[in-house]
Amino acid sequence: MSANWFSAPAPVARRVRAYFAPVNRTAQIPVIFDPSQQGRFADDAPPAPWIDLGWIQNFERKPTSKSAAVLTGIPAAPQEQVRETLQAQVSFQFLSWTKLTMALATGSQHMNLLLAASGAAAATDGAQAASAVTPQSGSTATSILLATSDAANFAAGSMIAVDADYAGQTGFVGVPVSGAYVRQALTDVDYIRRVTFNVALVSQVTPTGLTLCEPLPGGAPAVGAKVQALTGFVDREGGSFYQEWSALFVLEGSQGERIFFHYPRLQATSGAEETMIPLNGKSQSGQTRVVLKGQFTALPVTDPLDGERVVCYRSFLPAANALV
Amino acid sequence: MQNAKDSFYMALRTRLSVLNPERTIMLRGSVRPGILVEEAEAPFSQLPNDVFVLRWQGLGVDMNLGSTMAADECEIVYQTCGTQSFGGLDRGRALSEMDEELTKMLTPFFTPKFNYTATPPAQMLTHVFWDEPGFTSAVVQRDRLGRSAKVMVYSYQEQGE
Numbered sequence: 001m002s003a004n005w006f007s008a009p010a011p012v013a014r015r016v017r018a019y020f021a022p023v024n025r026t027a028q029i030p031v032i033f034d035p036s037q038q039g040r041f042a043d044d045a046p047p048a049p050w051i052d053l054g055w056i057q058n059f060e061r062k063p064t065s066k067s068a069a070v071l072t073g074i075p076a077a078p079q080e081q082v083r084e085t086l087q088a089q090v091s092f093q094f095l096s097w098t099k100l101t102m103a104l105a106t107g108s109q110h111m112n113l114l115l116a117a118s119g120a121a122a123a124t125d126g127a128q129a130a131s132a133v134t135p136q137s138g139s140t141a142t143s144i145l146l147a148t149s150d151a152a153n154f155a156a157g158s159m160i161a162v163d164a165d166y167a168g169q170t171g172f173v174g175v176p177v178s179g180a181y182v183r184q185a186l187t188d189v190d191y192i193r194r195v196t197f198n199v200a201l202v203s204q205v206t207p208t209g210l211t212l213c214e215p216l217p218g219g220a221p222a223v224g225a226k227v228q229a230l231t232g233f234v235d236r237e238g239g240s241f242y243q244e245w246s247a248l249f250v251l252e253g254s255q256g257e258r259i260f261f262h263y264p265r266l267q268a269t270s271g272a273e274e275t276m277i278p279l280n281g282k283s284q285s286g287q288t289r290v291v292l293k294g295q296f297t298a299l300p301v302t303d304p305l306d307g308e309r310v311v312c313y314r315s316f317l318p319a320a321n322a323l324v
Numbered sequence: 325m326q327n328a329k330d331s332f333y334m335a336l337r338t339r340l341s342v343l344n345p346e347r348t349i350m351l352r353g354s355v356r357p358g359i360l361v362e363e364a365e366a367p368f369s370q371l372p373n374d375v376f377v378l379r380w381q382g383l384g385v386d387m388n389l390g391s392t393m394a395a396d397e398c399e400i401v402y403q404t405c406g407t408q409s410f411g412g413l414d415r416g417r418a419l420s421e422m423d424e425e426l427t428k429m430l431t432p433f434f435t436p437k438f439n440y441t442a443t444p445p446a447q448m449l450t451h452v453f454w455d456e457p458g459f460t461s462a463v464v465q466r467d468r469l470g471r472s473a474k475v476m477v478y479s480y481q482e483q484g485e
Contacts, residue, residue, distance in 0.1 A: 055389070095388055096390045279395065279455070280395070
């Protein structure tokens with residue numbers, strides 16, 4: 001008779017994968033993750049709207065909530081415990097530099113360096129930008145249709161930002177991710193495209209438009225959106241805006257078991273910080289990898305199941321046939 | 325990984341032909357810059373003098389990145405007997421000359437990655453890059469003076485590799 005179960009030891013995992021999803025800042029709605037329905041997704045294909053940020057390293061999570069005993073009697077003895085503070089912190093290092101990882105690892109706005117207009121005066125966040133162009137109807141998340149004269153302003157390998165003109169509004173701006181909070185009206189018509197996360201790399205330029213290497217995070221350009229070329233990114237130490245994202249960290253065990261840490265609301269705690277790691281441990285003076293260090297504070301949500309306030313959900317999907 | 329190894333060799337070979345066009349070797353009926361890849365030639369009973377011999381050794385991969393990074397360890401071996409006109413008494417100077425050439429050949433520490441199986445060779449999307457060389461002590465074998473340098477060569481695996 002063959003056994004149909006085994007006693008599983010503690011999971012053995014080699015690395016941690018990170019997924020992030022934008023919190024709706026205006027409505028204050030985080031993204032939920034349902035391990036009962038979504039727990040077996042493929043590493044490279046997380047359920048929408050989660051965005052795969054690849055493997056991370058030095059993942060560390062620290063509960064910093066404090067409990068205190070309620071003492072009664074003589075001599076006083078703990079009668080029960082109460083939770084005085086609810087807090088948790090998460091830190092790790094990203095293994096890539098992208099728009100999203102840079103933004104997550106900085107404490108404030110993360111901006112796109114828009115292609116400067118000819119002869120524009122120098123500016124630390126990027127000079128006055130070259131004029132934006134309007135995508136034509138029929139554009140999709142991977143294909144931006146343009147007039148031939150507009151398409152000629154772009155080249156394969158260039159990067160673009162797609163979002164609306166800034167029209168003097170205040171509050172959170174940027175689609176689909178709030179890239180900044182505008183406290184008082186600004187004058188830069190390109191401001192939303194400076195802070196938008198709706199960016200992509202151009203793979204091909206034709207007389208009718210641009211083909212993108214990957215879909216725009218915001219999907220097909222919305223009505224009123226415009227396209228501008230960008231040359232890179234910039235962020236600042238300081239400011240008053242905090243990035244806030246929902247985060248999901250996944251450890252896959254050697255037997256197929258999975259551990260999930262779901263933080264509905266994470267805000268960057270510290271400013272931009274990098275760590276230098278030598279590629280060759282024997283040669284400390286050789287090539288070094290520059291990794292982005294992210295440090296976050298978990299903020300609470302109210303669980304609709306029972307009204308409890310929590311900062312993190314830890315889920316475990318055991319290996320097949322493992323005793324529970 | 326082969327594209328990275330080929331690109332590293334071709335970069336050094338191109339740089340050597342500029343640095344010292346007179347350092348050549350007659351190999352398989354043709355005169356070439358004085359640098360070769362040991363594993364791509366017939367086995368040598370004794371390594372040739374006054375040329376750089378690339379010997380690929382260790383290999384490591386980092387699969388945690390968006391693109392897998394390969395680290396190929398390359399030993400570059402070279403030796404000289406000096407010149408006949410000085411009766412070999414200039415072998416120390418000749419070795420120093422090769423030391424300097426190798427140091428210059430390795431600078432800058434990167435080169436574009438090419439696929440040399442295509443005709444003409446096709447430039448790929450990433451660069452091959454490497455560390456500073458680690459030189460060994462000089463080794464004396466009778467009238468021959470030699471040395472080797474180890475270089476860790478890094479590259480990212482691209483789609484289709």
